[in-house]
Amino acid sequence: MNLILLHPNELIWKGDSDSRIESAEAVLKGRRFLHIQSVHKAEIGDLLRVGVINGSTGTGAVKHIDSNSITLNVMLHQHEPPPPLPVTLILALPRPKMLRRILQSATSMGVKKIILLNSYKVEKSFWQSPYLEPTSIDEQLILGLEQAVDTVMPEVIQRKRFKPFVEDELPELAKEKRCIVAHPDQQARFCSTSHSETLLAIGPEGGFIPYEVEKLNNVGFETVTLGQRILKVETAVPVLLSKLF
């Protein structure tokens, strides 16, 4: 937790009628309280880096600690969050436990839009996972933001049918973007870096089936490869993002 992320609702603003600087108070319990206590080992008066979801970053001064909460005096600056990656990640739904780590690492790298898509080799049961519920997804996104000192929440979209998504939605999304599908293929070329807006499609363990690659190629997706080695999706995501931008 390199940044303590606050929800806007958690801030209680105080006026600046006298010489006090305008500031807000926030009372933290649960995970953040425990982390600040056990990892930061914060004491009264210590300064911590804070941020507001989809807002500014700033400083939190520890004002009060009791057995199950910590009170911060928060002052926000107008710091810009770190720049996002110009990418939409289209991910064949991974195994739920792996999904959690991927959401976290992709968020920490600056991905701001993730589309979870069905694909032939995605196990049907994955779509029933409680990890796909919004609160569970948000949890991972927040961990990723806290890691990377970012405040801007990514958007995560779920599409349970491959064909309607690729035929009806993808052509519009793909307009004027660099479109790439990662797929081991003898003919495929290697990745190259660019700052263009990019759609990056990554298949499930075992890959997209040829029909799916063809459907993506038809919408303008170019097939790229990472070479001879087949990587787990959770490794392929940071590798591809690093090689593409």
Add this chain to the structure above:
Amino acid sequence: MNLILLHPNELIWKGDSDSRIESAEAVLKGRRFLHIQSVHKAEIGDLLRVGVINGSTGTGAVKHIDSNSITLNVMLHQHEPPPPLPVTLILALPRPKMLRRILQSATSMGVKKIILLNSYKVEKSFWQSPYLEPTSIDEQLILGLEQAVDTVMPEVIQRKRFKPFVEDELPELAKEKRCIVAHPDQQARFCSTSHSETLLAIGPEGGFIPYEVEKLNNVGFETVTLGQRILKVETAVPVLLSKLF
């Protein structure tokens, strides 16, 4: 498991006195048996991709299946494993659960030498972890090789004292290599790709302390940064390897 990895001792060679092609038999139980049964759903006569640790890859024909083992008829070709990355990874010992994933992903990417090093911010208890025992480390390396269709086992070395390692061993290791320490620093430059033999040092969560960075700089390590975002070590490893090679 894109490759079923066999220990040389597991192969029972059969002569080629008649028209039969020289081949070996291997009987698999436990994890590999379960995987072949439940994921590959192999039946008698099916062909599976196999490899011998530190040896060739080849084909295994399913000869016999019973309730707790599978017998393969193995024929080896002289295929070269995929090329390794020309890197030695010097890793401040990560949290044990994360270490497992890093060993696996680094191996799948082609790292062949990993030095686990102490550092000021490494929790002492990490060095007591059962995950540091050779059998436990080998387990992760094998999973990484199986993932990447590789057969060459990486070497993993443990160094529990930072200063003696950096002062006494590192200068020799560093000779004629590109030496890089990843560290967030305003002055540090970004990574660039190269095919040179490289030593890559990555700190613990929270980073190397300035004294440690200075010690590494003194042995010729150049500080590079990944930019504003602070990444988890398990994300930083694939990102750095992707950006450096």
